[in-house]
Amino acid sequence: MAQYVPNTKDEQLKMLEEIGKTWNDLLSPIPQGVRLNRELDLPPGISEFEVMAKMASYAKENKVFTTVLRGAGAYRHLIPSVVRHLSAREEFVTAYTPYQAEFSQGILQSIFEYQTMICQLTGMDASNASVYDGASAVAEAVNMTVDRKRRRALLSSNLDPQSIMTVQTYTQHLPIDVEIIPSKDGRLDLDWLKDHLTEDLACVVIQHPNYFGILEDTQAISDVVHSTKAKMIVSVNPISLAVFKEPRAYGADIAVGEAQPLGLNIAFGGPYLGFMATTSDMVRKLPGRIVGQTLDLDGKRAFVLTLQAREQHIRREKASSSLCSNQAHCALTAAMYLTSMGPVGLKDVASQCYHKAHFLQKQLAALDFKLKFDQPFFHEFVTTTPVSTNKIVQHLEQHDILAGLPLDGRTMLWCVTEAVSEKEIHTVLRLLEEVSK
Amino acid sequence: MSNLIFETSREGRRCVILPTSVMHGDDLYPEFTRESALELPEVAEIDIVRHYIGLSRKAHGVDNGFYPLGSCTMKYNPRLNEDTASLAGFAHIHPLQPVHTVNGALKALWHLQQSLCEVTGMDAFTVQPAAGAHGEFTGMLLINAYHQSRKDTARTQVIVPDSAHGTNPASAAMAGYEVISVKSNEKGGVDIDELRSLVSEKTAALMLTNPNTLGLFDENIKEIAQMIHEAGGLLYYDGANLNAIMGLSRPGDMGFDVVHLNLHKTFSTPHGGGGPGSGPVGVKKRLIPFLPNGTIIAKDDALAIKNDDELAIGRMRSFYGNFLTNIRALTYILSLGRDGLKEASMNAVLNANYMMEKLKDLYTVAYPSTCMHEFVVSMEKEKDEYNVSAKDVSKALLDVGIHPPTMYFPQIVHEALMIEPNETESKETLDFAIQAFRDIYHTAMTDGQALRDAPLTTPVKRVDDVLAARSPILIYKKPE
Ligand SMILES: Cc1ncc(COP(=O)(O)O)c(C=O)c1O
Numbered sequence: 001m002a003q004y005v006p007n008t009k010d011e012q013l014k015m016l017e018e019i020g021k022t023w024n025d026l027l028s029p030i031p032q033g034v035r036l037n038r039e040l041d042l043p044p045g046i047s048e049f050e051v052m053a054k055m056a057s058y059a060k061e062n063k064v065f066t067t068v069l070r071g072a073g074a075y076r077h078l079i080p081s082v083v084r085h086l087s088a089r090e091e092f093v094t095a096y097t098p099y100q101a102e103f104s105q106g107i108l109q110s111i112f113e114y115q116t117m118i119c120q121l122t123g124m125d126a127s128n129a130s131v132y133d134g135a136s137a138v139a140e141a142v143n144m145t146v147d148r149k150r151r152r153a154l155l156s157s158n159l160d161p162q163s164i165m166t167v168q169t170y171t172q173h174l175p176i177d178v179e180i181i182p183s184k185d186g187r188l189d190l191d192w193l194k195d196h197l198t199e200d201l202a203c204v205v206i207q208h209p210n211y212f213g214i215l216e217d218t219q220a221i222s223d224v225v226h227s228t229k230a231k232m233i234v235s236v237n238p239i240s241l242a243v244f245k246e247p248r249a250y251g252a253d254i255a256v257g258e259a260q261p262l263g264l265n266i267a268f269g270g271p272y273l274g275f276m277a278t279t280s281d282m283v284r285k286l287p288g289r290i291v292g293q294t295l296d297l298d299g300k301r302a303f304v305l306t307l308q309a310r311e312q313h314i315r316r317e318k319a320s321s322s323l324c325s326n327q328a329h330c331a332l333t334a335a336m337y338l339t340s341m342g343p344v345g346l347k348d349v350a351s352q353c354y355h356k357a358h359f360l361q362k363q364l365a366a367l368d369f370k371l372k373f374d375q376p377f378f379h380e381f382v383t384t385t386p387v388s389t390n391k392i393v394q395h396l397e398q399h400d401i402l403a404g405l406p407l408d409g410r411t412m413l414w415c416v417t418e419a420v421s422e423k424e425i426h427t428v429l430r431l432l433e434e435v436s437k
Numbered sequence: 438m439s440n441l442i443f444e445t446s447r448e449g450r451r452c453v454i455l456p457t458s459v460m461h462g463d464d465l466y467p468e469f470t471r472e473s474a475l476e477l478p479e480v481a482e483i484d485i486v487r488h489y490i491g492l493s494r495k496a497h498g499v500d501n502g503f504y505p506l507g508s509c510t511m512k513y514n515p516r517l518n519e520d521t522a523s524l525a526g527f528a529h530i531h532p533l534q535p536v537h538t539v540n541g542a543l544k545a546l547w548h549l550q551q552s553l554c555e556v557t558g559m560d561a562f563t564v565q566p567a568a569g570a571h572g573e574f575t576g577m578l579l580i581n582a583y584h585q586s587r588k589d590t591a592r593t594q595v596i597v598p599d600s601a602h603g604t605n606p607a608s609a610a611m612a613g614y615e616v617i618s619v620k621s622n623e624k625g626g627v628d629i630d631e632l633r634s635l636v637s638e639k640t641a642a643l644m645l646t647n648p649n650t651l652g653l654f655d656e657n658i659k660e661i662a663q664m665i666h667e668a669g670g671l672l673y674y675d676g677a678n679l680n681a682i683m684g685l686s687r688p689g690d691m692g693f694d695v696v697h698l699n700l701h702k703t704f705s706t707p708h709g710g711g712g713p714g715s716g717p718v719g720v721k722k723r724l725i726p727f728l729p730n731g732t733i734i735a736k737d738d739a740l741a742i743k744n745d746d747e748l749a750i751g752r753m754r755s756f757y758g759n760f761l762t763n764i765r766a767l768t769y770i771l772s773l774g775r776d777g778l779k780e781a782s783m784n785a786v787l788n789a790n791y792m793m794e795k796l797k798d799l800y801t802v803a804y805p806s807t808c809m810h811e812f813v814v815s816m817e818k819e820k821d822e823y824n825v826s827a828k829d830v831s832k833a834l835l836d837v838g839i840h841p842p843t844m845y846f847p848q849i850v851h852e853a854l855m856i857e858p859n860e861t862e863s864k865e866t867l868d869f870a871i872q873a874f875r876d877i878y879h880t881a882m883t884d885g886q887a888l889r890d891a892p893l894t895t896p897v898k899r900v901d902d903v904l905a906a907r908s909p910i911l912i913y914k915k916p917e
Contacts, residue, residue: 003772004513004705005784006863012787015864019794021807026786027685029654029807034691040684041555045774048517055768058548059526061541063534073755074532080453082482086489094498094514096506096708099844101902102895103835105439106495107710113442116912120476126911129711132567135755162755165730169751170574173581173613215469244469258755268542269532269756270567271713283909289711293913294905296897297890301439306905312570312603313846317616322607325568325701329709339442339485340452343475348455351465358462376466393535405533422460 003045062268065402067424071380071415072211072405073134073160074269075261077239077349078419080340083263087333097289097325101304102296108303111291111328114335121241121338122255123248124277129289130331131323134258135163137274138235139170140321141254142203144278144285145231146176150202154193157183158210163235167205176202186214186373186382193224201230203253208234208244212413213357213380214373215244222251231282238262238275238334240378242343242350254278261417263337264330273330284310287321289328352418353379356425360416363429367436372411380415382407386436395435401428439896442488443913446478452485476915495896496710497840503866505792507811507843507855508602508650510680510702512781517772518705518765527764532756536741543740546733546757549767550717556770556778557676557696558689559719563732565758569677570604572697572716573644575729577612578750579695579720580642580671582727586748589669592641596670598627600651600847605644605675614641621849625804626655633664640670647691648678650847650855651804652789652811654686662692671695679703680859681786681809684779694721704766715762731757784860785810788867792858795871799878803850811857813850820852825881825888827852832899833877835892839870 007015016022027035046054068076087093091106098104098111111129118127131137142153153171155164157180168178179196181204182189188206204225208216218234225232231253239261247255259273260266276286283290284307292306312319341349357379365371369383385392389406396403401424404414416425480488498504504511522528530539550562566572577595584592595609596617606616617635622628627645636643643665648654655661665672674688674696680703688696700706701714708714720728726748728734734743742757743749773781786809793802793812800814816827831841831854843855858867880887892899 003777004515004861005780006861007784011864012784015787015791019791021790021794023783023787026783026790026807029648029656029809030682030686031654031656031658033659034686036558036684036686036690040775040778042552042770042775042778045772045777048515048772051517051768051771052521054771055521055545055764056524056526058541058545059521059524061544062526062530063538064525064529065531065534065538068531070531070533072533076529076531078455082452082485086486086493088519089489089493090500091493091496091498092710093519093707094500094511095496095710096504096509096511097711098496099506100831100835100841101900102832102892102897103497103840104495104710105896106492109439109441109495110489110492110710112911112913116441116443117477119912123473126909132571133754133756136567136571136753160755162752165752166754169578169729169753170611172578172751174611215466241471242475243465243471245471246473249471249473265528265761266531267528268530268539268760270754270759271762272755283911290911292905293910294901296901297899298897300897302897302900304900304902304905306902306909306911308906312607314603315607316603317606317610319603319607319610322570322574322604322611323568324570324602324604325699325708325712325714327567327709327713328711329707330713332710335442336485336489339478339480339488340482341477342451342453342479343477344451344479345453345455346475346477352455352458352460354465355460355462356458359460360462362462376469397535397538402531402534418455418458421456422458425460 066400067420068402069414069416070402070405072413073162073258074266075417076266076419077261077417079263082340083333083336086336092329092332098305101302105303108291110332110335112293112303114331115291117335117338118275118277121238121246122277123246124255125280126283127275127277128286129291130327131274131276131288132327133272133274134235135166137256137276138163138205139167140287141233141256141276142167142171142205144254145203150200151175152177152198152201154179154181154204156181156188156206158188158212159205159207160211186212186375188216188221190220190224197228201228203231203233205233208236209240209378212373212382213377215376215378218250226251239350242346253282259334262334264333271327271330273327273334285320288323288326349418353416356420357381357416360425367433379417380413382411382413385410385412392435396431399431441913442478445480445484445488448479450479450481452480452482502838503862503870504840505842505856505858506840507857508677510857510859512705512859513861514705514707515769518768521768522761522764527761543733545767546763547740549763550733552770553698553717553719556683557719558687559696560722561725561728562717562719563728564717564763565729565731565753566716566718567754567759568712568714569697569699569716570608571753572718573604573608574611575718575753576673576695576697577609577614579724579727581612582750583724584641592639594639595641596635596643600649600849601644601646602650625651625653626657627661629657629660636664636668640668642671642673644673644675646675646678648681648809651813652808653804654809658691677702678810681782683782684775685782695724700762700766705769706762706765713759713762715759729753781860788858788860788862792856792867792871796874799875811855813853813855815850816852816854819881823881823885825885827854829888830854830877832891833888834873836894837873839873
């Protein structure tokens, strides 16, 4: 049953009659040879109540952990009610790309504000309206820096492995050589980088904090990268920017990242939000939508999609990317989140993440969970484990706690955000003490 | 009300307060500490609510009114979809949880993949791509991997009709292919003779939208498929227009080897002001090995997530796709079922033909045969004779609360307006829109200036996009 077709059968017949056609006439353009002369092998439609019951039964088979100590690219943070409610406004949810500026000022302005906030966080001059996710943002950024003369991209091995694979996938048939920079003590091996600079180097990509939570020596890396004319791409956790230096401060040319932490549910991996920001001289290389400020006929401030000469609907195969639909609603949500937090609130989120993670790490050390890399970190860190990671995961799971991510049988990547309460941290420590005995 | 949130900001205002925490780990590392100010808005909860409600009132979605934006399938987005996507068991699960704690998620995605296989006649799907263009890019990489696996490495070209969406050639180029454009014939289909002259041992694939961007079903589809396959190429289906043919015809049966769908079009997931969408990719058997890592697969009678597979093209993004969007699409498929999907398509076709028939005496329909779910009119003559453009008609529609059709696409029709009414619109709505289009046409004949001045009732008058591009202002800067 098609609950969402308003016209009754009679009305449909009346319409056919009015235009002097039959159903057969309307379907006549489909050649006989390719018609499906049977029903689809799917169950018939059912009521919304039955559908809800079915979907709820799927949802119930998933375990929702009370405490989450796992990050690795998806972070559970507290999300204010106001964000959930406002982002659900139907005008935002059921509109599409704001092609008709006069009818879409609300959406355009919200994106303009989002772009501004991303630039505030990163210190950059321009941001696009979003890309699919953090990993594809890294790949798009690499593509921005490559030209005829510069075809070599160096990726830190401390990037999220999914970002590395996405870059390799994106560039596999393009004239781009992707190489991996080895890691030394959990950080990028700067000496290796110095030894591998070439004239054709297009970019160096790092993640900061990196996949293991560690803060990279961004200034030193930047100095080395810029000793050639290559670009520095940094993938950042936007929450961390409330307390740590913005990418512009150490000379990054493109700042990208996964903005899921800004008010989006972890939701089994998506929808998330890839952000991209850069300096004014590289704006025209950005992929995707960009909103700009302009005037209307009466000279009133207005917003509109701009710099479209980069895009696929104008440039076709010469476009900077094929990106069309993006993650606009996630960007809207992120802007609402940042607004509801404000500078003070966001700083509070970041420093709670920092302190709670550092607290847990210190206490864990006392339980013989040794810090794998003795390096500065944000809210994630790697430890060895006194017993197998499997055992830890299982023990915590019984108490509705999702343990850190096992990297192998005896190492674990932990994450603590502000969403983990002090009480929960103490519970975790107690349970880990139990299991380690 | 049209303040930017930054202009509403007042120093010291707060909205959200976190639970207090006194836990102290370490002092912040001074060498990493941010020195510059972070100028995010400082507002109270009432300020943020008024701000965004104000913005929402300056936006227009399907819920506000008719939205016949061609090629985008702006159908009604059922509320039920939002409810299922909000279930805690979907919204609050971590993508890296142990597999035995996410069985329901895997089952739901598998259910969706299998349903899409049946609707399209394909053998397997991945739901990882985040949108249509992402699906196209995925598809091109799959095709490339297939040819390479057969050591068939000289295939460097992808053929794309001149009526194709811009993402098609752009996606083919991202996969390293040379894009060859093939003309459309006088009926709006692929020019078979030209195609024959372009197909060669270099052809990796033909990308086709069917029904195409003119809303027309290509009558030569079988012949086209045969021609490409005989030359050793593969057939790629841009499923943006699947809404016309569900339960009626299947790309897999037409001969397509790889398809992408736009769940945010055909399967009723909301467009969100530009996204998130979802662009699953379906393939025939011989391409299954190449599906990306992160795809849900059945392995030894259990569901699993493909990981670190040698043959896979890699991965298109992190994790498994826009999961909650995919949950919404599954909800829709369960709701409609086999009968509802077919009925949806038939009514999409009926509504389009109804509008076309009732406008064609005034508006020039670019290819006036029976259309599928959309049709394209041209304002070329009116532009020449009365200086009234497709854009002017569009802006006039805003004043009656109708979102305009897609303008200036496909590029092969000058002054194009692409109208896609969708099955979820009632006869009254269509009649109202038809009358509006007709009135605007008459105004074009008598008072073109009135259209060139439109819109008058929107929050801003006609917007200067040339100015925006000439001197770009892309972020707000606090006045000195
Ligand atoms: C015919 C056609 N192909 C491809 C696309 C690209 O889809 P998406 O915007 O989801 O990337 C569109 C969407 O606008 C389209 O209309």
